[in-house]
Amino acid sequence: MPWTRKDLITLEELSLDEIDQIHATAAAFKKILGRSVKKVPALRGKTIVNLFLEPSTRTRISFDIAAKRLSADVISFDASASSTTKGESLRDTAENIRALGADMIVLRHAASGSPLYLSKLLDIPVINAGDGAHAHPTQGLLDTFTMREHLGSLKGRKIVILGDILFSRVARSNIHALKKFGADVTLCGPSTLVPRHLTALGVTVSHDLRGALAGADVVMLLRIQHERQSANHFPSLGEYTSMFGLNKTRASWLNPKALIMHPGPINRGVEIDNDLADGPNSVILEQVTNGIAVRMAVLYLCSGGQPENVIASSD
Amino acid sequence: MTPIWIHSARIIDPATKRDAIGDLYVNDAGKIVPALSAAAKKRARKIDATGLVACPGLVDVHVHFREPGQTHKETIATGSRAAAAGGFTTVVCMPNTSPVADNAGTIQAIKDAADRDAVVRVYPTGCITTGMKGQALAPIGSLKRAGVVAITDDGDCVQSNALMRSAVEYAKMFDLPVMDHCQDHSLTQGAVMNEGVMSSRLGLRGWPNAAEDIIVSRNVILSSYTGAHIHCQHISSKYSVELIRRAKARGTRITAEATPHHIALTDAALEHYDTHYKMNPPVRTEEDRLAIIEGLRDGAIDIIATDHAPHTDYEKDREFDNAPNGILGLETSLPVTLDILVRQSKFKLPHVIDLMTRKPAQLLNLEAGTLAEGANADICLFDPKEKWLYDAKKGQSKSANSPWSGQTLTARVKHTIVGGKVVFENGKIK
Numbered sequence: 001m002p003w004t005r006k007d008l009i010t011l012e013e014l015s016l017d018e019i020d021q022i023h024a025t026a027a028a029f030k031k032i033l034g035r036s037v038k039k040v041p042a043l044r045g046k047t048i049v050n051l052f053l054e055p056s057t058r059t060r061i062s063f064d065i066a067a068k069r070l071s072a073d074v075i076s077f078d079a080s081a082s083s084t085t086k087g088e089s090l091r092d093t094a095e096n097i098r099a100l101g102a103d104m105i106v107l108r109h110a111a112s113g114s115p116l117y118l119s120k121l122l123d124i125p126v127i128n129a130g131d132g133a134h135a136h137p138t139q140g141l142l143d144t145f146t147m148r149e150h151l152g153s154l155k156g157r158k159i160v161i162l163g164d165i166l167f168s169r170v171a172r173s174n175i176h177a178l179k180k181f182g183a184d185v186t187l188c189g190p191s192t193l194v195p196r197h198l199t200a201l202g203v204t205v206s207h208d209l210r211g212a213l214a215g216a217d218v219v220m221l222l223r224i225q226h227e228r229q230s231a232n233h234f235p236s237l238g239e240y241t242s243m244f245g246l247n248k249t250r251a252s253w254l255n256p257k258a259l260i261m262h263p264g265p266i267n268r269g270v271e272i273d274n275d276l277a278d279g280p281n282s283v284i285l286e287q288v289t290n291g292i293a294v295r296m297a298v299l300y301l302c303s304g305g306q307p308e309n310v311i312a313s314s315d
Numbered sequence: 316m317t318p319i320w321i322h323s324a325r326i327i328d329p330a331t332k333r334d335a336i337g338d339l340y341v342n343d344a345g346k347i348v349p350a351l352s353a354a355a356k357k358r359a360r361k362i363d364a365t366g367l368v369a370c371p372g373l374v375d376v377h378v379h380f381r382e383p384g385q386t387h388k389e390t391i392a393t394g395s396r397a398a399a400a401g402g403f404t405t406v407v408c409m410p411n412t413s414p415v416a417d418n419a420g421t422i423q424a425i426k427d428a429a430d431r432d433a434v435v436r437v438y439p440t441g442c443i444t445t446g447m448k449g450q451a452l453a454p455i456g457s458l459k460r461a462g463v464v465a466i467t468d469d470g471d472c473v474q475s476n477a478l479m480r481s482a483v484e485y486a487k488m489f490d491l492p493v494m495d496h497c498q499d500h501s502l503t504q505g506a507v508m509n510e511g512v513m514s515s516r517l518g519l520r521g522w523p524n525a526a527e528d529i530i531v532s533r534n535v536i537l538s539s540y541t542g543a544h545i546h547c548q549h550i551s552s553k554y555s556v557e558l559i560r561r562a563k564a565r566g567t568r569i570t571a572e573a574t575p576h577h578i579a580l581t582d583a584a585l586e587h588y589d590t591h592y593k594m595n596p597p598v599r600t601e602e603d604r605l606a607i608i609e610g611l612r613d614g615a616i617d618i619i620a621t622d623h624a625p626h627t628d629y630e631k632d633r634e635f636d637n638a639p640n641g642i643l644g645l646e647t648s649l650p651v652t653l654d655i656l657v658r659q660s661k662f663k664l665p666h667v668i669d670l671m672t673r674k675p676a677q678l679l680n681l682e683a684g685t686l687a688e689g690a691n692a693d694i695c696l697f698d699p700k701e702k703w704l705y706d707a708k709k710g711q712s713k714s715a716n717s718p719w720s721g722q723t724l725t726a727r728v729k730h731t732i733v734g735g736k737v738v739f740e741n742g743k744i745k
Contacts, residue, residue, distance in 0.1 A: 012516075089629070089632070089633060090633065090634055091632060091633075109634065110636070111634035111635060111636035111637060112517055112518040112519050112588070112635065112636065113517065113518075113519070113588030113634065113635045113636075114634040114635075116587065116588055117588060117634060117635075131518070132518045132519070132636070133518035133519075133520075134517055134518025134519070135518065169518060172516075172518060195515050197510075197511055197512045197514070197515040198515050200512040200515070200516075201515075201516070
């Protein structure tokens, strides 16, 4: 099936086949990234605007590099530099960017649903680089890509997502992708941060860390913050670590070959012990590297490219 | 004034328990009369109402007309025309204008504007607290003297129980009902929709039922403790319906309203982050929706009110988090309510008319809501079967923020008469 989508808004709406196509394209780009000349001319002459209206460093750099590897012209700007601080609406900002001749917008925004809103306004592709607590599709794609590289099929695999699920778009995107792959997903963490409503998505919710980690093939840790929004959700970082932090003892409950993942940025000593973050089971830096290939695939496909062209040229 | 002879309507007047096909007469003083003299009949404007229902002009105790201060959204002139188009002849305005209606001067300005510009009867409410800030009592006695029919901090629920207790005790002295928007702020920080499966999926901050239930409980307790009448606005939660039902069974002076949107919609409508479904309190689950309908059926909930809340296109055309709360209600209330309550829930038509006429008028002691002999000739004539395409942009309201825009609705207001004067007829304001 050819790729037909203009936008990437959420993984919930993608079919398993579409996720497969992105992964296959990403795998081909990854091969190319291993060569001495890493750049391909796929998006030469195209202008991609990274519109990051919520602060982000790693996702923005990753999209930046991905676009440059595809030979696109990239312009990045963030909230502090944009007219939104002067009260310009998102519609006006986006329509101005369109009028300036942009061919694609990569949007990061604190308000859930804003990439969908933008995609309906504009005829150019809109890529969601994270919206509120809703979705972070490229993160979900790169996480499942990394899991598949190590585990092959994810069907029936036990995947634990541990930490702040309530405010996490990363968790939501992973849940949608993992369910499509037939994985057995468990969400774990303090009851205030793991909303019971999510069981409606076909996942297990658990507050028993030992039971959750027992025999798991993957544990994905989410960054724990004890700031404005979650201040009332748990007593302290110290208590979180004592109850839910991943340490050597708790890691021994996992499948011995289990992958330890984290979308970053890591709080060493809070959600994960220092040694584990750098240990043999950790694939945290691989996730970062794979992020480039996955984002290249998304930018390429949504600008009208087809998977087989890349796959052929990577051989 | 020309007398009016409404011929062959189904006349429904719950106040006099009337439901029969017949003729309805309005004399030249704008009052309902049992008959007209032969001479008057000759002069009368005759309306052939075959197939139409004639009921008391509808009464809405919860509208936002945005005047003074936010007249880009609505004015008393446009809001009252929207009311007339929806069959409403009496409306009660919320005080969250700019400046807020917390003093007699602002109330007088609203009354002056209504006298000058309105085509239906418009009554003001005043604030419970100064500046609607929830910190100190507004001059409730002066507000009463200036003509308010109730006090409310609608949109900003009074959080302090001590202040609310004082407000209801003090207002009771003037026989003024206190209307409360039931929302515990500490539970709804940043909330933009119902908390539940949908909010989890959409990644939007949830507004839990508990935040309403706690304040409804508070109001039940304060009403029971002080004997004051507290009216709970736009109930959205199942548990709240049950709280009110039980309080009423004990004789507590608590009343409640439901909006057409809370009986028609659920949070499933938010799937695509359409801001035309963003309101406060939010639409909730099917379970809540059905409980509110049952509340209307057995009287736990007293009335229908629209919470008509106009906002401009450009204000609603935002990211969901950043769009204002509220939707239009006046021009769609009758068809939507009839669809849900009569067609889907098998209420009798006179029962629904009662919820929209006699009962809301009685709630605030308004002279309205009946076709009894001698009453003001405030009449709504509607075709219960006519299907029509509602286009909010072509409506009478200055704004167009309605989730029903573009939909075909059943039941259409044909004539609206206020004090014996036809103010709306066949799609046009007279």
